[in-house]
Amino acid sequence: MEQLQHAEPVFWIAVCCPSATLTVWTSAWLSGAAASDDVLDALLAWGEAHEVVAADAESAVGLDLPPAGDFPATPVQLLAALRSRGAADARLVLPVPGDVRGLGGGGPFTEAALRAGEAVLFPSLGFGLVPQPIAEGLVRWSVYKVDSGAPEYVGLAEAEHGLTDAIRDSAGALQALDVAKDRPGVRAELSAWLRARPRPEWPAGTPGRALRVLQRAEEVGAILAVAEIDEPGGALSASAATLRADALRPLGNAVRRARYAAVNEAVRQFSEQADRSQ
Structure with missing residues (x-):
């Protein structure tokens, strides 16, 4: 090559x-x-x-x-x-x-x-x-x-604000779900989930703000992943599982949008750098 x-x-x-x-x-x-x-x-x-x-x-x-x-x-x-x-x-x-x-x-x-x-x-x-x-x-x-x-095109600022708003709006639902109540090892689960995520290198010149938004989206994604795990023994009722999914869906959408915007903002800046160098 x-x-x-x-x-x-x-x-x-x-x-x-x-x-x-x-x-x-x-x-x-x-x-x-x-x-x-x-x-x-x-x-x-x-x-x-x-x-x-x-x-x-x-x-x-x-x-x-x-x-x-x-x-x-x-x-x-x-x-x-x-x-x-x-x-x-x-x-x-x-x-x-x-x-x-x-x-x-x-x-x-x-x-x-x-x-x-x-x-x-x-x-x-x-x-x-x-x-x-x-x-x-x-x-x-x-x-x-x-x-x-x-x-x-989704602006990085728009996506970042959307993630912040979704976290705030979902705080009550997350508290009501009380993910950690019967799972004392939840912090360890979060850490393990994040450690297990692939961490490939990013190109030099990747915008710092895009990386920060990606990092925040991954941290929130870890919370969502743990929150979506069924209770031990499958004790969560079907109605409770539906309520949980409904409560977490806006936050999941915000995480997805933040990832999308951050990656494509990095792409946009690389393209602009190439145009300026020509």
């Missing part, structure tokens, strides 16, 4: 998903702020091996990738295809049922992204990627042709 001076990366902020890692590092690479080997190294946090296949004929032809069922391509081949086709940058999407903005409507890509809860878009090329763990240490990236424009 090409040689590039390696700047000191930021490495201590957890990341929500493989798509976020690929989105930021590929954008940094396309803008000249990272080497292709840095992209490959960052993906190792999610699996020892990654493979790439085309999920449809247009992707196979458009990016010269093997179809599913044939011997898969490597991430190196994917990066080469993106470069040769003139990709500008990537965008992260984190879809959930009822919110599929940026996916271009229905179809196989939307269905796959919803199952995964994540995807990477290359709007300038009209392709999207969805990761799927298929074996221990192995992640498959399926590439789809996507007929959509650029995903919705």
Whole structure:
């Protein structure tokens, strides 16, 4: 791969998903702020091996990738295809049922992204990627042709304020749920959840505010993950479980929006740096 001076990366902020890692590092690479080997190294946090296949004929032809069922391509081949086709940058999407903005409507890509809860878009090329763990240490990236424009832009300040508001508005519900009441080890659970999160390196030049918002979103995400665990022995009634889910849903949406905004703000700044250097 090409040689590039390696700047000191930021490495201590957890990341929500493989798509976020690929989105930021590929954008940094396309803008000249990272080497292709840095992209490959960052993906190792999610699996020892990654493979790439085309999920449809247009992707196979458009990016010269093997179809599913044939011997898969490597991430190196994917990066080469993106470069040769003139990709500008990537965008992260984190879809959930009822919110599929940026996916271009229905179809196989939307269905796959919803199952995964994540995807990477290359709007300038009209392709999207969805990761799927298929074996221990192995992640498959399926590439789809996507007929959509650029995903919705969410400002980092807007997302950060939304997360703050959701925390405040959910405080009463969280207190009523009293996650720690019958679980004295809840603090240990939170710490263990955070320690278990992958912590791939982030490119040098990633905006500090975006990293801070990501860190806060991960901390709140840990609280949500622990709060959603069933009571010991499955003692939580169906009605209580429904109330809990309803109370936590706005906070979960705010966390998802904060992650989306932080990653895509980093992408935007890398793109602007590249434009200024031309």
